[in-house]
Amino acid sequence: MKNKTDFIHGLKQGMPIAMGYVPVSFTFGLMAVAGGLPAWLAFVISLTNLTSAGQFAGTNLIIAGAGYLEIALTTFVINIRYMLMSLSLTQRLEKGMTLAKRLMVAFGVTDEIFTVASMEKGKLSFPFMMGLIIGPVIGWSGGTLLGAVISTALPESLSGAMGIALYAMFIAIILPQAKKSRAVIIIVLIAVAITCMLKYFPLFKSISSGFRVIIATVTGAGIGAFLFPIRDE
Amino acid sequence: MTLDKALIAVLIMALVTYIPRSLPIAIFRREIKSLYIKSFLKYVPYAVLGALTFPDIFSSTGNLISAICGTLVALWLAYREKSLVIVASCAIITVYITGLII
Numbered sequence: 001m002k003n004k005t006d007f008i009h010g011l012k013q014g015m016p017i018a019m020g021y022v023p024v025s026f027t028f029g030l031m032a033v034a035g036g037l038p039a040w041l042a043f044v045i046s047l048t049n050l051t052s053a054g055q056f057a058g059t060n061l062i063i064a065g066a067g068y069l070e071i072a073l074t075t076f077v078i079n080i081r082y083m084l085m086s087l088s089l090t091q092r093l094e095k096g097m098t099l100a101k102r103l104m105v106a107f108g109v110t111d112e113i114f115t116v117a118s119m120e121k122g123k124l125s126f127p128f129m130m131g132l133i134i135g136p137v138i139g140w141s142g143g144t145l146l147g148a149v150i151s152t153a154l155p156e157s158l159s160g161a162m163g164i165a166l167y168a169m170f171i172a173i174i175l176p177q178a179k180k181s182r183a184v185i186i187i188v189l190i191a192v193a194i195t196c197m198l199k200y201f202p203l204f205k206s207i208s209s210g211f212r213v214i215i216a217t218v219t220g221a222g223i224g225a226f227l228f229p230i231r232d233e
Numbered sequence: 234m235t236l237d238k239a240l241i242a243v244l245i246m247a248l249v250t251y252i253p254r255s256l257p258i259a260i261f262r263r264e265i266k267s268l269y270i271k272s273f274l275k276y277v278p279y280a281v282l283g284a285l286t287f288p289d290i291f292s293s294t295g296n297l298i299s300a301i302c303g304t305l306v307a308l309w310l311a312y313r314e315k316s317l318v319i320v321a322s323c324a325i326i327t328v329y330i331t332g333l334i335i
Contacts, residue, residue: 016317023325041239048247053285058246065234071242076249081281086257088274091265099259106255111285112317115278160295161303161329167290168307168324170282175311177279187276188283195284213284220280225272 003127010131013120017112017132018139020172023165025140028056029147030159035063039148046144050137051110052166053209054078074208081213085114094123101126108133115173183228191220299331 025046032042037059049055058075086109093105108129113136117124151159178184194216198204207215234242265271294300307324315323 019318020321023321037239038236041236041243044240045243045246048243049250051250054250055246058242062234062239062242068242068245072245072249075246076253079250080253082250083253083257084274084277085281086254087261088277090257090261091271091274093258102258103255106258107251109254109258111278111281115282118275118278157332158329161299161325161332163293163295164290164300164303164307164324164328165321167286167293168303168311168321169317170286171290171304171307172311172315172317172320174279174282174286175308176314179312179314183276184279187279191280191283192287196288199288209289213281216284217277217280220283221273221276224276224280225269228272229268230272230275231268 003125006125007127007131010128010133011135012131013116014113014132014135017116017169018135020112020165020169021136021139022143022146023162024052024169025143026147027159027162027165028052028059029144029149030151030154030162031056032059032063032144033148033151035059037063039145042148043141043145047137047141049075050107050140051079051082057209077208077211078213081217082109084214084217085109085111089114089117089124092117092120092124093129094125097126105129105133108137110136112136112169112173119177183224186227187220187224190223191216194219294328294332296332296335298335299328302331303328 028046029039029042032045033039042059045055045059049058054075057078058071061071061074086106089105089109093102097105105126113132117129117132120128174184174188178188195212198207198212198215265274290304291297291300294303303324306327307320310320310323
């Protein structure tokens with residue numbers, strides 16, 4: 001019974017993510033087809049990659065005709081941040097979860113799924129994680145297919161406007177938490193300041209966007225942990 | 234790029250995306266005792282999302298003014314703790330309408 005309620009609770013928690021993914025993946029589908037890829041391939045990319053920035057960048061490179069190594073490196077660097085999230089999750093997953101189950105949970109580590117899982121109280125069970133992941137997977141791949149199929153029918157002004165969806169969703173995740181914790185506000189501000197510095201300071205121009213995120217995250221969370229250690233659960 | 238090559242590239246992308254996700258979860262099972270590392274890992278999600286959002290949100294729509302308007306609406310609704318879907322769709326609508334006006 002606990003498994004079933006955990007799964008359903010996960011489904012509920014995943015629903016807002018799934019809905020938020022639709023406009024973002026829709027934009028991805030538009031972009032892929034506009035770049036000359038078939039709709040089914042855009043769908044396969046979303047289903048197998050299940051990531052935003054990494055697959056946007058990788059797909060752009062495919063469209064540009066880049067080599068395998070460049071595609072692999074760029075995607076990898078953008079996605080290294082998942083290691084931090086995955087490591088953070090190891091501390092929260094229920095003890096005794098089998099390797100096979102852990103590997104399935106790992107597939108669903110995205111910025112949003114990870115963050116929502118992190119906000120849960122207590123240990124995270126396998127049924128909960130599966131429930132949490134399944135909606136966003138459907139939203140992400142389904143939205144992609146939708147965007148890919150009706151790409152030609154949509155005015156450019158509307159598809160351009162959808163570019164903001166992903167970021168608006170990030171804001172919706174952070175801000176309610178930041179309201180409650182001064183530590184969170186300071187950490188977010190540090191991370192943002194470092195990203196801006198790396199992006200606009202000429203000396204750091206050669207640092208890729210993936211590494212920017214990693215450096216900003218490690219510094220922000222590192223300073224935060226030093227200034228505001230969390231004493232207990 | 235031919236379709237065959239594109240498909241191989243997609244599979245490579247899937248692989249290099251899955252590796253960083255799965256390695257720590259598959260290998261690391263101990264409970265971390267250090268207060269510092271525990272706090273660090275708890276703060277990671279906020280730092281990641283902050284770094285991903287700003288300043289990139291301002292170039293997400295192809296027009297700085299419409300992006301700023303969308304951002305302000307998203308900030309305001311998120312501050313009032315509206316759901317992810319509401320915040321995302323209102324930001325899109327705001328950007329779209331601002332784009333029509335300017």
